[in-house]
Amino acid sequence: MKNEKDIGKQFWARSCFISVFVIGIFFVILLKLVEIQLMDVYNYRDLAESQAMKKNIIVPKRGIIFDRKNRIMANSSIGYSIGARYIDITNPDETFRQLGKYLNTPPSEIASIFKNKRKYYIMIKENFHGIRFEKKLNRVYPYEDTGGQVLGYVGWDNKGVTGIEKLFDESLQGVQGWEQVQYDRKGRRVSVSGLNGEAKKDGGNVFLTLDVDYQAILEEEIQKAVRDNGAHHGMGVLVNPNTGEILGMASWPNFNPNNAMAFPMENQKNRVISDSFEPGSVFKIVAAAAALETGVFNRQSLIYCEGGEWELLGRTIHDTKESEWLSFEDVIVHSSNIGIGKIAQQEGDEALYQMSKNLGFGEQTGLFPGMEVQGKLNPTSEWGKISSSQVAMGHYVTTTLLQLVMAYSAIANNGLLLQPFIVRSAYSPDRELLASGEIEVIRRAMSETTASTLRDILERTVAEGTGKNAYIKGYRVAGKTGTAQKVVDGTYSKKQYVS
Template structure:
């Protein structure tokens, strides 16, 4: 076989080197360039754009949170709490972050104690929003059950809820707050700005799910609301409410109210109303129970006004305590009206007119006085004017100006018709009799410093005379006998007045009243009791309201450590 010529040429290492060296250099250059770009980017991010990027990161993780400030406490005069704020948890959600998984939603609904359909409907309703409440003001234990589920899109907000330890006993006076902890009724509303705290702020670090990672620093400290100390003595308040409620139930009445004032300085020691309501559970709230009737409701007071009208007569030159007035034959015609007494009492002195509550006697006295004499006395006592307590809805009452008054209007004004007062106004007026003629303005807050002197309205001797006359009414056999308190001298006046309807005075609906002072020897408290429309067998003030006065005042005097009176004969 012939030997084939081999024309194949195998390149040497020297011939291949230039091509391999070029690729190497190219790759090396590319690597270096890539490293330079990476280093440059690192420098750019960490030096040139550091402030911007850090700001962007902080915007997604740093948050300024509000620190809720709790509402100030309301307490009685001895520091017992009447309204306090307790921590609660509000759960809210971002509907756009909530899972669509039925099982998770069912577990969430169960932990929230709501129906799954209700939860789904709410999520659908707020689907275009980033915020919705799941449940507000839960106890921490209840909220923790939901938090432990770790459901995406569920967030926590710490808040405060108002709690009222004395419940219905002080409900109308203290008032209530709404779901946002703002005052809606009573003193909660009147002093809302004072009781409301100032929220604080803090900067925190949170993860992308909104969970707290770290508390960074405090921006502004939360400032709690101011504390309010009332003049109310909770011991007396409980006792007054219990006795008033029992009397309303016993007499099948529409309601009732009681006001007890300190005869030395005007502080309101007790203020009870029935019916009431439980401010801690408003599911079945009756709006009638919201009103603090002692302050907001005005009514014709009837015969309890006679001592106040009598003070004007005794200060005139025409009458003295011994002046005799003939009330025979037990009725009288004035204009087109007939004024009646319960029976014919014959001739009575000034004390006798009050003792027998003679409408005829008061009318004869009034018609001998200057036309505006009794009106002036009522006006001086603050009737027809707000008493300045600052309580929302405080009634001014009604005291029509004496222009072109007929004789019948002047007469009826003397025995408590044609004028409207609140129970608080009436109690304040009676402090003038108890306090040597100086009337004390009512205070719902505990007073600090020296006791106020009061405004002189009635001459001191006249006030003392009236006190003696009223003491004779609270004696065995007299109209106010059921107001007697064993061991103490009591002064007071009964009243029974027909209620007014749109068609005029009702024939079978009455208000029963008793206004009294105790003890006579050194007056300590003034108390007014009103029972509204007693529908039992008895409805007279001496039979319905006076027993409440006796029970409440008797216990109050002992709780206040007022020493019993020594037996003294009535003059």
């Protein structure tokens, strides 16, 4: 057996070992603390700051869109987003009951929205436990559906989807800013000066040539015409023929960009530039212009109109009014298919094709790049023996309403085809001028003499011809009527028309 002396020695040895071990651990910890405090202080400070710092994005205000009289057609306002996770709401029944009063929505519907993790937007002051409120910018269109198809709208990401909003999206959006924000350990924001950041740049503004008053009248008249005639849709455009400025542009049915998703996509289309159609008799003026330019006819030249029925290479062409001889002028005034068909045959394919090109058919106007169609004007190499007569009557060629209006504007403007424009000026977020609407002559489409003759003929058409419904006493009104059968499943319909 070990004596007490041996046991004491063992105890002393173990105690010394433990003491040395503890002291060693203490010195290791002490050295590490010294290293942290003196050697790695900057690394740990940066780590701590990075955990307490957050880079916040500052969203710029989207630019304003004005009409020609500087009335606001599109703006951005501060709204509030309200959202929650259902599991965070401690008293759902009471919360949804209170929210229902402000949202004018049944509590059961609100409960369903939150359960599906969807957001509901409302400006509200009261706070509810579990509900989070976030400030956001909402796009607002004060005139609601007036001009909606021209203005377009923005999506949930504040990016332009259609119209002017899309065309000038980059400049309207502005430039995001950012700020470095410091928070305390409880997540509260701490105001500290000298932190990094960059100021936001609000979007640049756009000034249009549209007039809200004209636009509203145009939309009202289109809606009335659609209703009175039982039509599927209608469209119209107001242009200053001397400058090319678009004063009004609309189609019906329309939509309200404040709530774009509530309307069918068809309503959002700007049909003035997106739809092409066979123009029918309104295209007769193109063949007439070509005939006058070539000198083959003058306004008093006589054309035999076959008593209202003409057999042309197996095709029968009819007139609504039976006539024997008509002057060149009366062919247009009374819209004779036979007369214009014979004029086109004599002037030749190339003359008709070239005048069509001169007046801008078969090419985009450039008003809304990437959003408009160019219509169809086939080269003469693809024409048949009677194609010129058919094209002269507005068949086998398609056009947008804007192309057609600009062609007629060339007649009003002494033969000059102008570039249409709808933006007076547009600015970048740095307030630099990006676009400026100016009178731009694309080309001379016809001589001044031809344009003057056609204006006289078109005035007679309204005063005593097929356009009598457009006559306004005390005003000089020039125009041409036109009706074309719609092509349905590859054949001309006998029930559907474009007029």
